[in-house]
Amino acid sequence: MADFKFSIITAIFNNERYLEESIESVINQDIGFKDNVQLILVDDGSTDKSLDIARSYEEKYPDNILALSKENGGVASARNLGLKHVRGKYVNFFDSDDKLSPNTLSVIDCFLKEHPEVNVVSMPLKFFDKREGDHYLNYKFEEEGIIDLDEKFDYPQMSMASSFVDISSIKDYEFNTQLVNGSDSQLLNRVLIDENRYGVVNKTHYNYRKRQEESSIMDTAKFSKRFFTQKMRLYYKHLIDECLEKRGEVIPYIQYLVLLDMGGIIKTPDFDNVFDTSEEINEFWQCMDDILVHIDENIILSHRYYNHDEKMFIIYLKNRDFHSETNPKKSKAWLKSNDRAINRLHKHNIHIDYIKTERNNLVVDGFFSSNCRYESISIKAVTDSGNVYAGKRIESKYEDRGVKSYLGIDWKFKYNFSIKIPLNSDDFSFRLFVEFSEDDKFIEMFSDVDFKNHSNITQENPSIMYKSHNISFNDNEFHVVKCSLKDRLKSKFSG
Structure with missing residues (x-):
């Protein structure tokens, strides 16, 4: 029988600045620290006073606090050492610069008494210090209860620090010391593959410190090749393979979670300098293929974490196909990946930045967004008398008008254009058209027009006087x- 209700394992590395505050937040739990809590402090080779602080608390609470020391080997190895000394029924892996809310353990205890069938319980995560607010996954905690992973596959739980796990569910596992980050999420979700459910409470929360000088492993890891191929193989592919072995399929929950965590990789604009050899690059893309083959399109399309352009990019990566189709009779053009429409070009608007007169010309400036490279797109104005004025591609002064790239692949293009139409004594009207040309395909599409907020003509004020x-x-x-002249003076002095 367990000696305590809870064992909290804290890996420590050079954190003397915040360590006492964190430890005190555990000691001051309203459940009663001495009777209910074991705190295991594992110093991972700190060079500051962290170990001294840990040992001072061990001396003060010898029955509850255990201070361990080891050579520096990373947070995963420190947690594995702590696991060997657990004397509680439920274990948590608390970060050494964070804080528990005073009622955390009493709320968790109450929930577990009401739901003894549940072996994993999680709470909301809130930021403090230099950044405040809720974690983006806190929607899971709107209602307290049990999350069935078959029903709510889009409720991923990735934080071991904000979770409590029955020691019987975790005793046969350990943290992967080869992972530069993500070892806690990987281990927790190995457990959840077994459990297929977890509990959520919302009457307390985990306080996650966000520092201005953020220098965590997660922040620095993105510059390492280990963040890419190694993480994909040891974290995502490992979870997928284990799920296949245990469940006979990659359940939607694991698909959704893997795709969520891959966001930091997929959204990387340029990773040309990450790898040293072509073999390493080929290994990365092979890992990507091995993972995405197990991610269904409906999971990609329903994902909360990705916008439309990002979802279409992932579908392209999954299919490794990108082609165009046209229907000249209906003036329609599509960019597709297999049968999935990535872009319906005929549905895209032409966006207007501004309209002005310049040297007896009417100048129309704007842009057209698509996944077409610049050479495949052109914009033109056609007057009611049949005159055609081709737009010229220009460099935009707006910062968000460049090419959007993922994993070094140019994906989203904004074709910035300027059209000059001669002014004369005659009244005229004109419309804007998009021309798409690729290989032997050519199509002209009449597109809807909208106006940017900074434009001098808008849908709400669709008229301006220029000279x-x-x-x-x-x-x-x-x-x-x-x-x-009379109309111009009237316009100038009216209103």
Whole structure:
């Protein structure tokens, strides 16, 4: 029988600044520290006073606190050492610069008494210090209860620090010391593959410190090749293989969780300098293929963490196919990956930045977003008399108008254009068209127009006076009317 209700394992490395505050948050739990809590402090080769602080607390609470010391080997190895000394029924892995809310253990204890069938319980995670607010996954905690992973596959639990696990469920596992980060999430979800459920409480929360000088493993790891191929193989692929072995399939929950954690990799704009050899690059892409083959498209499309462009990129990576299809009779064009439409080009708007007159020309500037490279797209204006004025691609002054890339692959393009239309004494109207040209395919599409917030003509105010002309917009068509001096003065002094 366990000596304590809870064992809390804390890995420590050079954290003298915050360590006492963190330890005190455990000692001051309202459940009663001496009767219910074992605190295991594992110093991972600190060079500051962290070990001295840990030992001073061990001397003060010899029956409850155990201070261990080891050579530096990483947080996973420190936690593994702590696991060997657990005397509690439920174990938690508390970070040494964070804080527990005063009622954390009493809330967890109450929930476990009501739900003895549950072996994993988690609580919301909130930031403090230099950043405050809720963690983006806190939607899971809106209602207290039990999460069935078959029903709520999109409720991933990734933090071992904000979870409590029955020691019987974790005793046969250990943290993977080869993982640069993610070992806690991997181990927790190995347990959840077995359990297929976990409890959630919302009357307490875990306080996660965010420092301004953030220098955590997670922040620095992204510059290491271990963040890419090694993490994919030892974390994601390992979970997938274990799920296949135990459950006979990769359950949607594991698919969703793997895809969520892969976001830091997939959204990397450029990783050309990460790898040293072509063999390493090929190994990375092979790992990516080995993982994405197990991720269903419906999981990708339903994911909360990715926007539309990112989802389409992942589908492209999964299928390794990207091609265009056109229907000239209906003026429609698609970019597809297998049968999935990545872009419906005929549905995309032409965005207007501004309209002005310049040296007896009407100038229309804007952009068109798509997954087409610049050479495949052009914009033109066609007047009611049949005159055609081709747009010229320009460099935009706006910072968000560059190419959006993922994993070194250019994916989203914003074609910035400027069209000049000569002004004369005649009134005229014109419409804007998109031309798509690729290989032997060519199609002209009439696109809807919208206006950016900074534009001088909008849907709400669809008319402006420029020098000797009035320019208005109605029913997706621009109208240019020459104005008399009387009309110009009236416009200037009215309102």
